[in-house]
Amino acid sequence: MHHASEILLTLFIVFVAAQIGGEIAQRLKLPGVVGEIAAGCVIGPSLLGWITPEQTATGTPLDVLAEIGVVLLLFSVGLETRLEDLKKVGKIAFLVGILGVLVPFAMGGLWAHGSGFDWDRSLFVAAAFVATSAGITARVLQELGALQRIESKVILGAAVIDDILAMLLLGVVVSLQGGGGFDLTHLLVVLGGAIGFIAVIGWGGARAMRWNSTWLDKPLSPHSPLMIVLALCLGLAYLSTLFGLAAIIGAFLAGMIASETRQQHTLEQQTMPLLALLTPFFFVITGSKIDLHELANAEALWMLLVVTLIAIVSKLIGGWLGSLSLGRRSATIVGFGMVPRGEVGVVIASLGLTAGVFTHRIYAIIVAMSLLTAMVTPPVLAWLLKRQSSPQDTADILPPSPEA
Amino acid sequence: MHHASEILLTLFIVFVAAQIGGEIAQRLKLPGVVGEIAAGCVIGPSLLGWITPEQTATGTPLDVLAEIGVVLLLFSVGLETRLEDLKKVGKIAFLVGILGVLVPFAMGGLWAHGSGFDWDRSLFVAAAFVATSAGITARVLQELGALQRIESKVILGAAVIDDILAMLLLGVVVSLQGGGGFDLTHLLVVLGGAIGFIAVIGWGGARAMRWNSTWLDKPLSPHSPLMIVLALCLGLAYLSTLFGLAAIIGAFLAGMIASETRQQHTLEQQTMPLLALLTPFFFVITGSKIDLHELANAEALWMLLVVTLIAIVSKLIGGWLGSLSLGRRSATIVGFGMVPRGEVGVVIASLGLTAGVFTHRIYAIIVAMSLLTAMVTPPVLAWLLKRQSSPQDTADILPPSPEA
Numbered sequence: 001m002h003h004a005s006e007i008l009l010t011l012f013i014v015f016v017a018a019q020i021g022g023e024i025a026q027r028l029k030l031p032g033v034v035g036e037i038a039a040g041c042v043i044g045p046s047l048l049g050w051i052t053p054e055q056t057a058t059g060t061p062l063d064v065l066a067e068i069g070v071v072l073l074l075f076s077v078g079l080e081t082r083l084e085d086l087k088k089v090g091k092i093a094f095l096v097g098i099l100g101v102l103v104p105f106a107m108g109g110l111w112a113h114g115s116g117f118d119w120d121r122s123l124f125v126a127a128a129f130v131a132t133s134a135g136i137t138a139r140v141l142q143e144l145g146a147l148q149r150i151e152s153k154v155i156l157g158a159a160v161i162d163d164i165l166a167m168l169l170l171g172v173v174v175s176l177q178g179g180g181g182f183d184l185t186h187l188l189v190v191l192g193g194a195i196g197f198i199a200v201i202g203w204g205g206a207r208a209m210r211w212n213s214t215w216l217d218k219p220l221s222p223h224s225p226l227m228i229v230l231a232l233c234l235g236l237a238y239l240s241t242l243f244g245l246a247a248i249i250g251a252f253l254a255g256m257i258a259s260e261t262r263q264q265h266t267l268e269q270q271t272m273p274l275l276a277l278l279t280p281f282f283f284v285i286t287g288s289k290i291d292l293h294e295l296a297n298a299e300a301l302w303m304l305l306v307v308t309l310i311a312i313v314s315k316l317i318g319g320w321l322g323s324l325s326l327g328r329r330s331a332t333i334v335g336f337g338m339v340p341r342g343e344v345g346v347v348i349a350s351l352g353l354t355a356g357v358f359t360h361r362i363y364a365i366i367v368a369m370s371l372l373t374a375m376v377t378p379p380v381l382a383w384l385l386k387r388q389s390s391p392q393d394t395a396d397i398l399p400p401s402p403e404a
Numbered sequence: 405m406h407h408a409s410e411i412l413l414t415l416f417i418v419f420v421a422a423q424i425g426g427e428i429a430q431r432l433k434l435p436g437v438v439g440e441i442a443a444g445c446v447i448g449p450s451l452l453g454w455i456t457p458e459q460t461a462t463g464t465p466l467d468v469l470a471e472i473g474v475v476l477l478l479f480s481v482g483l484e485t486r487l488e489d490l491k492k493v494g495k496i497a498f499l500v501g502i503l504g505v506l507v508p509f510a511m512g513g514l515w516a517h518g519s520g521f522d523w524d525r526s527l528f529v530a531a532a533f534v535a536t537s538a539g540i541t542a543r544v545l546q547e548l549g550a551l552q553r554i555e556s557k558v559i560l561g562a563a564v565i566d567d568i569l570a571m572l573l574l575g576v577v578v579s580l581q582g583g584g585g586f587d588l589t590h591l592l593v594v595l596g597g598a599i600g601f602i603a604v605i606g607w608g609g610a611r612a613m614r615w616n617s618t619w620l621d622k623p624l625s626p627h628s629p630l631m632i633v634l635a636l637c638l639g640l641a642y643l644s645t646l647f648g649l650a651a652i653i654g655a656f657l658a659g660m661i662a663s664e665t666r667q668q669h670t671l672e673q674q675t676m677p678l679l680a681l682l683t684p685f686f687f688v689i690t691g692s693k694i695d696l697h698e699l700a701n702a703e704a705l706w707m708l709l710v711v712t713l714i715a716i717v718s719k720l721i722g723g724w725l726g727s728l729s730l731g732r733r734s735a736t737i738v739g740f741g742m743v744p745r746g747e748v749g750v751v752i753a754s755l756g757l758t759a760g761v762f763t764h765r766i767y768a769i770i771v772a773m774s775l776l777t778a779m780v781t782p783p784v785l786a787w788l789l790k791r792q793s794s795p796q797d798t799a800d801i802l803p804p805s806p807e808a
Contacts, residue, residue, distance in 0.1 A: 005645035007468050008475075012638040019623070019631050026624040061468035064411050071412075219423070220430040223680035227423050230681060234416040241409035273674040274681055276627035277634060 007061060013050050014062065017043045018280030031378040033139045033283055037371065040287020051288055066285040067247065069278035070135045074248040075233045076271045077138040078255020079264065080147045081156060083206040086256075089153045096154055096322030097161025100338045103318035104129040105169060107310050124357050127173045128348040128366045129311050129341075131166035133374060134159035134248060135282065136340035140378045146385050151330050154323055155337035160249055162338070164194050167244045170348065190244055197243045198253065201236060205257035213261035226270050229258040289346060290371050294364030307369045312376065315339045333384050339377045345370025411465060417454050418466065421447045422684030435782040437543045437687055441775065444691020455692055470689040471651065473682035474539045478652040479637045480675045481542040482659020483668065484551045485560060487610040490660075493557045500558055500726030501565025504742045507722035508533040509573060511714050528761050531577045532752040532770045533715050533745075535570035537778060538563035538652060539686065540744035544782045550789050555734050558727055559741035564653055566742070568598050571648045574752065594648055601647045602657065605640060609661035617665035630674045633662040693750060694775050698768030711773045716780065719743045737788050743781045749774025 017039040025035025043050040051062065086093070108129030112122035134156065141152045168191055216225040233254040240250030258267055295301055319335035326334070349366040352358035358366070421443040429439025447454040455466065490497070512533030516526035538560065545556045572595055620629040637658040644654030662671055699705060723739035730738070753770040756762035762770070 005642060005651070007471065008638060008642040008645065008651055011468075011472070012635065012642050015638055016635050019625065019635060022625055023623050032625065061465045064415075064465035064469070067411065068415070219427050221423065221426055221436065223676065226677055226680055231416065231420050231423060234412060234419055238409060238412040238416050241412065247409070247412055270677040270680075272627065273630055273677050276630055276674075277678055 010051055010062065011065075013043060014040075014281055014284045015277075017050075018284050021284075022280070031140045031143050031382050033136060033143065034375055034378050036280055036283035037287035037375055040284035041290045041292070042287075043284070044288025044290065046288075046290060046292035051284075062281065062285055065278060065281040067282075069275075069280070069282035071233065071237045071247055071251040072271065072274050073135055073139060073142075073279045073282065074251040075229075075255040075258075076268070076275055077134075077142060077147065077156065078252040078257075079259050079268050079271060080142075081153070081252075081256050082259055083202065083256055085153050086157050089150060089157055092323050092325060093154050093157030094161055096158035096319050096334055096338065097165065099322040100132065100158060100162055100315055100318035101130050101165040101169070103321075104311065104314035107314040111307070111310050121357050123173045124348075124352055124355075125362070125366070127166070127169050128345050128352065128370070129314065130162075130169055131341060131345065131348070132159050132162045132315070132338045133340045133345070133370075134163075134252070136374045136377060137337045137381065139279070139283075140381050141337070141385075144382055144385055149385075150326065151323075151333040151337065151385075151388075154326070154334050156252070158319070158322070158334070158338060160198065160252070163246050163249050164191070164198075167194065170351075171244070194243045194245055197240065197245070198249070201239075201250075202253050202256060205253065206260045209257050209260040213263065216261060216263060225261070225263040226267060229254065229261075229267060232257065286346075286371060286374065290368055291364045294361055295368055300361060300365065304365050304368050304372070307365055308372045308376075311341065311369050311373050312339050315373075329384075329388055333381065333388060336377055336381050336384060340374040341370035345373075414455055414466065415469075417447060418444075418685055418688045419681075422688050425688075426684075435544050435547050435786050437540060437547065438779055438782050440684055440687035441691035441779055444688035445694045445696070446691075447688070448692025448694065450692075450694060450696035455688075466685065466689055469682060469685040471686075473679075473684070473686035475637065475641045475651055475655040476675065476678050477539055477543060477546075477683045477686065479655040479659040479662075480672070480679055481538075481546060481551065481560065482656040482661075483663050483672050483675060484546075485557070485656075485660050486663055487606060487660055489557050490561050493554060493561055496727050496729060497558045497561025498565055500562035500723050500738055500742065501569065503726040504536065504562060504566055504719055504722035505534050505569040505573065507725075508715065508718035511718040515711070515714050525761050527577045528752075528756055528759075529766070529770070531570070531573050532749050532756065532774070533718065534566075534573055535745060535749065535752070536563050536566045536719070536742045537744045537749070537774075538567075538656070540778045540781060541741045541785070543683070543687075544785050545741075545789075548786055548789055553789075554730065555727075555737040555741065555789075555792075558730070558738050560656070562723070562726070562738070562742060564602065564656070567650050567653055568595070568602075571598065574755075575648070598647045598649055601644065601649070602653070605643075605654075606657050606660060609657065610664045613661050613664040617667065620665060620667060629665070629667040630671060633658065633665075633671060636661065690750075690775060690778065694772055695768045698765055699772055704765060704769065708769050708772050708776070711769055712776045712780075715745065715773050715777050716743050719777075733788075733792055737785065737792060740781055740785050740788060744778040745774035749777075 018036045021035035021037075021039025021042075022032035023035065025038070026032050042048060045052050105126045109122045109126035112125035113119060117125060137155055137159070138147075141147050141149075141155070146152055168187060171187055171190060216228050218224070219227070221227055233251050236250035236254040237247040238250070240253070241247050258264065261267070295304060315338050316332075316335040319338040320331045323331045323334040346367050349358065349363050349370070352366070353360070353363045422440045425439035425441075425443025425446075426436035427439070429442070430436050446452060449456050509530045513526045513530035516529035517523060521529060541559055541563070542551075545551050545553075545559070550556055572591060575591055575594060620632050622628070623631070625631055637655050640654035640658040641651040642654065644657070645651050662668065665671070699708060719742050720736075720739040723742040724735045727735040727738040750771050753762065753767050753774070756770070757764070757767045
């Protein structure tokens, strides 16, 4: 009974902090998500200490709620994304994904080697510069109602490609630490598996749903279509982790499949309260992982500034170059959309700490960099999108797909 | 990453099992909740062993999801309950609450003493016969669309009174185990606190909301009224545990307060997907706690049968006597509505096991009894309610309250 009471208090604190943070941010004309992350930093161990998330392990109730929150978020983003639309931007997204991984990896590795790491360790540090956190960008695009824009489609498509590449890079880097070189055949198998999974599930699922979705109404449960797609969401989120991908990729695919059903509009409405309850946990927990103590000296702050600048600039260059065919303004939006690292950077930093490759300070700096990129991006992105949505640019907004 | 993947699989299994169980139950014309509890028993440690909830502690992610699920369930029940309606049935609910505690306590105590327990321990066993689990009944009433019936109001009102009395009884019984007698003044203070909490929050909150609820729309968040009432729900659920009450009492009060707002209808619709996602966790986890191994012999089964019969009959008599002024048929509905013990019986049994008062077998039997009452009730209640809703009885259905 006592423990149950404690966890209710924690849930209450996290939830209310998110609301207050989000409200303040919106009053300051910033995206709500910035306020939620900041609220997490305030109530986390660094300042008030009201919540104490595990730094490395996932599995505490708060972490699980955060995980469900971000899974549902990407599901709902998928629900607003038609496969057809993604296909239209396929080539550009592919370029953005590739360049958005290579440029940060190269620049991050060079910086690490320049700071005194040997090459093997430098590559590990470089891997932490790579993976885009689709969650943050998706939330901002959703908040601004910009998910139907062409830049958003490019960003989402590129985020999927980005995740595949990041997974591969991490595999290479981790195996290099073992000292035994790496197994190219194994990597190719992993790559094939991941691409196959996405292709089969995304393409096959979407086609199947477009062909027939009346069976979703067959069960007697009053919540029927929702229950089935939520089960699909949890199932694909799990499956995608088996293929070495982030759970959110599977959730995004599930949403994209569900967007082909004729119940899509109802599903979108019903997903909204789920997001309202659960996504704040993800952003508050993310914010609470910023360890201000490790950063409380001039040298660490300077290093953080450099690392964050490299992280932002390198991703911006990669994304910008990849999407230049959309025009400079759109390319800037895409570039900034790819900047947030969020939880993926945190996960890589945790791996580095556990493997003994990173010191506590490097760990803290990489975590802080991941989260700073997540906090800096939303206001910039919001500003860019608002500036962009002048009348002469409306051609950038894709026409809605015809009903299947 | 690995742990996150594991928990996603568990979530998927629990969620899908609940859907399948619920669907089968509904095809058999049983309430869906029966199927969800049975599904929990099947995938739990007794049979398939796919999920392994802690028997005594709460605090694992699954337990927390279950807790949030039942809290939201009672919140949504509160959302369909007007304070005015509860007031109309106040006296009957009070009688039902008192008799529904005293009769099972007396019969349970006599049985335990007759089975060879000394009086102090018998009182502890007796306490496990007492507390009604409002969750199960509420779900059945909600599934059948019967929450507006007068019997439902009586049951919900009585469940609140029941919870106060059960808390007091448990206090007395636990202090008796210490051997030092009990402190009447302390108990009166606890009683006063609990009643004061319910009265102030329920009455004051409802009045405040009826007076003015436009401020709920003030925040900029697009989910605004929902966010505020969810925060209220979590906050009151926590507060009520501070007063020694079950968290669901606070959640019910929060729902009742929110039912007075002019956004009540929207809130009801928005709560539905939350229930769809989270309440299955509560019922599946509840079912998974049935330990079939401890019961796998004739003697234990016989004892379980006797204990369950006493539990059902004693609560039925108490509830029936208390609500006889509604007519015999309605009194039968109320009596059966009070039968499920569910998680409260499990909690008391856990306390008994930890305190060394119960053997593992008595523990298993009391847990199984609590859950059997929860499984037996829904079909009976569904049958009684359907039989009852013949035209000549429609006067039993309360007229909707006038808009404030």
